[in-house]
Amino acid sequence: MSELMRWDELGPGGVVTPAESPRPKTGDWRTNGRPELRLDRCVSCLLCWLYCPDSAFKLEGTTLVGIDYDVCKGCELCVEVCPAAALAMAPEADA
Amino acid sequence: MSRLKTLVANQHGVQPLRGGHALCQGCGIPMVVRTVLSTIDRPAVVINATGCLEVATTRFPTTAWTVPWMHVAFENAAAVAGGVEAAQRALRRRHALPADEDVAVVVFAGDGGTYDIGMQALSGALERGHRFLFVCYDNEAYMNTGVQRSGATPFAASTTTSPVGLESFGKAQQRKDMTAIAVAHHVPYVAQAASTYWHDLSVKVERAAAVDGPAFLNVLTDCPLGWGHEPRTAPHVVAAAVETGFWPLYEVVDGAYRLTYEPESLQPIERWLEGQKRFAHLLRPESAQLVEAIQERVDREWAALRERCD
Amino acid sequence: MIAAEPQLLTGGEAVAHALCQIEPDVVPVYPITPQTPIIQTFATLVADGAAHTEIVNVESEHSAMSAAIGSALAGARTATATSSQGLALMAEVVYIAASMRAPIVMAVGNRALSGPINIHCDHSDSMLVRDSGVVQLFAENAQEAYDLMVMAPRIAEHPDVLLPVLVCQDGFTITHAAEPVELLADELVREFVGPYHRADALLDVSHPGTHGPFAMPDYYFEFRRAQADAITAAGRVIDEVADEFEGLTGRRNGALEQYQVGGADEVIVALGSSAGTIKDVVDELRAAQRHVGLLKIRAFRPLPLRELRCLLSDAADVFVLDRADSPGGAPPLAADVAFALAGEASRLHSHVYGLGGRDLHPEAVRDVFLQRAPHYVGVRGDECPA
Numbered sequence: 001m002s003e004l005m006r007w008d009e010l011g012p013g014g015v016v017t018p019a020e021s022p023r024p025k026t027g028d029w030r031t032n033g034r035p036e037l038r039l040d041r042c043v044s045c046l047l048c049w050l051y052c053p054d055s056a057f058k059l060e061g062t063t064l065v066g067i068d069y070d071v072c073k074g075c076e077l078c079v080e081v082c083p084a085a086a087l088a089m090a091p092e093a094d095a
Numbered sequence: 096m097s098r099l100k101t102l103v104a105n106q107h108g109v110q111p112l113r114g115g116h117a118l119c120q121g122c123g124i125p126m127v128v129r130t131v132l133s134t135i136d137r138p139a140v141v142i143n144a145t146g147c148l149e150v151a152t153t154r155f156p157t158t159a160w161t162v163p164w165m166h167v168a169f170e171n172a173a174a175v176a177g178g179v180e181a182a183q184r185a186l187r188r189r190h191a192l193p194a195d196e197d198v199a200v201v202v203f204a205g206d207g208g209t210y211d212i213g214m215q216a217l218s219g220a221l222e223r224g225h226r227f228l229f230v231c232y233d234n235e236a237y238m239n240t241g242v243q244r245s246g247a248t249p250f251a252a253s254t255t256t257s258p259v260g261l262e263s264f265g266k267a268q269q270r271k272d273m274t275a276i277a278v279a280h281h282v283p284y285v286a287q288a289a290s291t292y293w294h295d296l297s298v299k300v301e302r303a304a305a306v307d308g309p310a311f312l313n314v315l316t317d318c319p320l321g322w323g324h325e326p327r328t329a330p331h332v333v334a335a336a337v338e339t340g341f342w343p344l345y346e347v348v349d350g351a352y353r354l355t356y357e358p359e360s361l362q363p364i365e366r367w368l369e370g371q372k373r374f375a376h377l378l379r380p381e382s383a384q385l386v387e388a389i390q391e392r393v394d395r396e397w398a399a400l401r402e403r404c405d
Numbered sequence: 406m407i408a409a410e411p412q413l414l415t416g417g418e419a420v421a422h423a424l425c426q427i428e429p430d431v432v433p434v435y436p437i438t439p440q441t442p443i444i445q446t447f448a449t450l451v452a453d454g455a456a457h458t459e460i461v462n463v464e465s466e467h468s469a470m471s472a473a474i475g476s477a478l479a480g481a482r483t484a485t486a487t488s489s490q491g492l493a494l495m496a497e498v499v500y501i502a503a504s505m506r507a508p509i510v511m512a513v514g515n516r517a518l519s520g521p522i523n524i525h526c527d528h529s530d531s532m533l534v535r536d537s538g539v540v541q542l543f544a545e546n547a548q549e550a551y552d553l554m555v556m557a558p559r560i561a562e563h564p565d566v567l568l569p570v571l572v573c574q575d576g577f578t579i580t581h582a583a584e585p586v587e588l589l590a591d592e593l594v595r596e597f598v599g600p601y602h603r604a605d606a607l608l609d610v611s612h613p614g615t616h617g618p619f620a621m622p623d624y625y626f627e628f629r630r631a632q633a634d635a636i637t638a639a640g641r642v643i644d645e646v647a648d649e650f651e652g653l654t655g656r657r658n659g660a661l662e663q664y665q666v667g668g669a670d671e672v673i674v675a676l677g678s679s680a681g682t683i684k685d686v687v688d689e690l691r692a693a694q695r696h697v698g699l700l701k702i703r704a705f706r707p708l709p710l711r712e713l714r715c716l717l718s719d720a721a722d723v724f725v726l727d728r729a730d731s732p733g734g735a736p737p738l739a740a741d742v743a744f745a746l747a748g749e750a751s752r753l754h755s756h757v758y759g760l761g762g763r764d765l766h767p768e769a770v771r772d773v774f775l776q777r778a779p780h781y782v783g784v785r786g787d788e789c790p791a
Contacts, residue, residue: 007630023115054114071114075121138610158615166617174468178475185430219464
């Protein structure tokens with residue numbers, strides 16, 4: 001449980017910078033497994049990257065390299081749009 | 096470089112809206128945000144009206160935004176944007192901002208904050224000619240507050256304030272043509288787009304961001320919860336809107352209309368109605384007349400639009 | 406414009422000249438009587454190049470305050486003006502401007518709230534935003550209106566404050582009545598006001614920030630507590646700025662003005678132009694050996710409660726004149742003064758006067774001091790004392 005700020009720690013208007021902001025792990029919303037990425041099939045078309053509501057797809061340059069499971073909510077849109085069958089739902093890794 | 100790769104490059108390694116926010120699983124909005132902001136190849140500030148996008152991405156002390164972002168209230172995003180835009184001009188004039196920096200002012204508002212409570216401020220900002228881009232993510236109801244009907248809700252859709260019941264078939268009124276209202280302001284660029292038609296949307300954003308004046312983009316955006324469909328069917332649901340002619344993709348450049356996508360032939364309206372729980376009641380036999388009325392209107396408006404485009 | 410002789414100016418024109426000298430970056434504005442002379446005079450000055458300001462003629466007052474927030478937080482010095490229904494329409498956004506700590510300066514031509522619709526003076530519009538967290542300063546005359554407007558950016562933009570400041574003047578009585586006003590030299594105003602620099606400006610794109618977040622019950626209270634601290638700091642800043650302004654002009658526009666309060670057994674407390682009438686009656690009664698005084702309030706928010714208590718506790722009778730009502734409860738200024746005097750022996754008398762532009766006559770003020778005025782002073786049908 002993180003420490004809640006006192007009123008005199010807020011700063012005028014409570015402006016939040018991205019650097020200061022915590023990043024909640026919305027990956028724990030998943031209930032139906034997680035998308036698994038098969039890099040051997042992936043052609044880096046980047047459609048999954050584009051469609052993902054949670055910005056979970058990691059790139060190096062314009063190459064797809066992985067998925068950030070801390071934020072993936074398991075909506076399966078990536079699986080739906082992948083033209084190369086490189087994505088499929090699978091049980092959670094630590095199930 | 097392909098357009099998609101250009102979007103990646105324009106991000107300079109940082110997503111403008113990163114993960115960790117509280118938008119629904121499969122929400123259609125972030126894709127619109129990503130397409131818009133990553134198409135614009137200069138720095139942008141975002142003015143966000145109250146609604147799903149705003150609430151779910153900025154619960155204090157967290158933020159999912161890596162670009163400058165401001166929320167003030169529900170109905171005034173366009174007015175706030177006008178103030179920011181005027182400030183930029185004033186500050187640049189007195190050399191308080193780098194002369195070569197041109198910050199794009201981009202508004203994101205839902206249909207509530209555009210068609211209804213936001214309409215006055217939008218109208219004023221369009222009339223005054225501010226140089227800004229107003230993007231409406233139109234998911235056709237007040238989703239954030241629980242799927243209440245808005246001026247954008249389609250005829251006969253079931254919402255929580257126009258629910259289907261023994262004596263009701265859903266929303267009794269036709270939706271507003273907000274795109275036409277924007278066109279009536281004689282601004283340089285207006286377009287209708289759809290979230291999953293990302294290439295078409297990106298081209299429109301590029302054109303909109305280049306004009307020296309107001310631009311308005313009305314972007315149909317699916318809402319799995321409010322429309323009643325599995326998140327992963329979004330591409331098919333949105334495609335149905337476009338392929339049936341329910342939601343034509345077009346642009347209006349200085350008053351001249353142009354279709355940017357023309358289906359070979361329009362699919363029957365049932366294709367749009369099926370697959371969404373908010374229209375499920377219309378697929379019953381007793382709703383045939385309603386469906387006929389909807390089809391007739393879509394056909395009529397499509398024909399009128401095609402004429403304007405010729 | 407060099408200050409030599411006093412000029413004959415209405416209060417509206419005077420604040421327009423002040424704004425011209427302050428030269429805000431952006432002024433989003435919408436017309437409403439009796440503020441229109443302010444924006445029209447200012448627009449004429451800008452059109453003639455006397456000031457280089459982006460005037461944004463918005464389509465409603467709600468949008469005026471909204472655009473003002475956008476502009477102020479983008480890093481531009483911002484001002485606007487309104488009255489009555491306009492202030493009511495933008496009230497939602499006024500609260501937000503305070504919470505977002507936007508140092509917007511706003512000229513208010515105080516006018517009665519509808520209904521019935523009325524274009525004349527009372528303070529109900531200011532009272533509507535009493536609790537919004539904005540600073541509210543009240544002028545007695547055109548000179549004070551000018552002075553307070555020149556002081557306002559220094560108060561609003563002070564790093565410990567960063568709040569909207571409303572410079573209020575009675576509609577028509579001050580906005581439209583010409584009086585001799587001493588203007589400062591342009592360079593003096595420019596120097597006094599200084600530049601505006603916003604620490605976390607929205608247009609500083611290399612340091613992106615999120616402004617106007619959503620706060621759950623775990624944080625909202627802390628935001629509001631921080632705001633309370635800011636308006637308390639404004640009290641101190643008003644004193645400092647008033648001292649500095651006095652150094653420049655010989656005129657001290659502090660939070661309170663004492664007029665024959667020393668040794669007074671009976672003191673009236675009031676806001677705005679009626680102070681002038683009350684001063685005349687005080688002089689007259691003092692000449693007849695009655696120990697009366699006027700405590701004029703310039704800073705209604707933040708109200709210097711401790712000072713009030715100090716100055717009033719020796720008076721046997723304190724008469725608070727409110728130019729606004731709170732039906733079913735205590736009128737706003739009376740409630741504050743009662744709070745300030747809690748536990749003191751002074752008897753508090755509350756009166757409501759002047760609603761919808763009804764003039765306050767010297768005889769009525771005399772009746773107040775003599776404790777033979779009804780609660781609603783000057784209304785037909787209530788001639789008996791309350």
